[in-house]
Amino acid sequence: MSKAQKIVVGISIGDINGVGIEVILKTFEDKRMLDFCTPVLFGSSKTISIHKKILGVETNVQGIRSLDAIVHGKINLLNIWKEEASVQIGKATKQGGNYAFQSLDKAVKALQEDAIDVLVTAPINKETIQSEDFPFSGHTEFLESHLEGDSLMILMNDALRIGLITGHIPVAKVAETITPELIEKKVSILQQSLVRDFNINKPKIAILGLNPHSGDNGVIGKEEEEVIKPTIQKIKDDTGWMIFGPYAADGFFGSGTYKQFDGVLAMYHDQGLAPFKALSFGNGVNYTAGLNKIRTSPDHGTAFDIAGKGKANADSFKEALFTAIKVHQNRSEYKELTKNVLTAKS
Structure with missing residues (x-):
């Protein structure tokens, strides 16, 4: 698969106090993952750096200022807030929910505009993310309200x-x-x-x-x-x-x-x-x-009880990533196979 053909996977980082960032970083510790897709994280370099320090991981992340600057072969990070967020690992906080919403909101807008091909969402806390902008019971309902x-x-x-x-x-x-x-x-x-x-x-x-x-x-x-x-x-x-x-x-x-x-x-x-x-x-x-757009996520939640301890298993997140890629490929093939289907004349 050439760089031009690589599927661009948008990733919302979820609650900054949970295991979302950990499973993302663990997934891309294996550089071979970049052979399958080009990831774009929606978050903050400062927030990611805090998690890397806590977890002791060295996964390299490429900061970008716009989606026009995506670099294939790298883990891209679109900075959507500049301040140093208060990361309180393992705690459900309103601020954690606010940043989770910012990440999700920007990622969905990018999905709507075809700046990314598919979306993989890290876990949110359904209570702390609640606001006037997110009066929903989960990702599914939010996505349905913003997509076709x-x-x-x-x-x-x-x-x-x-x-x-x-x-x-x-x-x-x-x-x-x-x-x-x-x-x-x-x-x-x-x-x-x-x-x-x-x-x-x-x-x-x-x-x-x-x-x-x-x-x-x-x-x-x-x-x-x-x-x-x-x-x-x-x-x-x-x-x-x-x-x-x-x-x-x-x-x-x-x-x-x-x-x-x-x-x-x-x-x-x-x-x-x-x-x-x-x-x-x-x-x-x-x-x-x-x-009309593709979204997957791991089958677990924020797991505050093990956040920051290096214990989170990234397998479900990897499966979500591969599923999004495969569904995108299947939809493309289906569209190609059905676009010129002949209809019988009446």
Whole structure:
């Protein structure tokens, strides 16, 4: 891959008191990573230097003043604040959240303007980042408000992709939020993503039930019989897609049935993420499907308890980086293959 062809990966540094900067620096300690992409960090040379000193790492970072000055073969850092931020490793502070937002905001604007090809986000603290500019429950909702399309959160590894019908909402609101229209929309996003982003021609998708034992034919809740099953049948009748379910979540994962499918849709956050992280914590990737731009992140949070101690594992961040690159390549190939598709004359 030539320098001109290298994918430019924008990286928001996350909460400056967490492990985000550590996993970024550890990822690029291996200079071979620069053979796959050109990274651009959105942050501050001073802040990065503080972390390097605390961690005792020597990863070289190239400061740039504008995105026009990106240097291939280097770890680029766009300085977006000049002051020396107060880094309080391992602590959740409002200032840490403020700088996390500044980094994310600048990175997303660069993504919108095609100054970067893809975005990889380091972890934020959802409480300290809250402000008038960020009244969102997470990255996914912020990205959906700034980019085109409808989002679908997918947690994934090589063997499993789990999307969420409902995302960051209270459990008490899950049942009332699940409607035929929402299920149809999320299935459509997952179907399109599996074809376009993961190069799966005829994906098989499983849908989980909402209630224990998938409702036991109405004995434990009516949602499966009244909403979920009819909607699955309608989707199959209308599209011919290979959609199956609803499956009882416990047996579905416990028996390994998930291995038979290219994608899974869970009804709510913990129904999907709890088994995923039990099966794959530290190696998974959070991918935001359905948008016109590509964003991934590691499957862990700020990990304040181990921040600054050199203990953070960079594997999930590396996987997020490689996933973003691969999805970009797959989308480019898909666009090329479909741009001149002949349509039958009426």
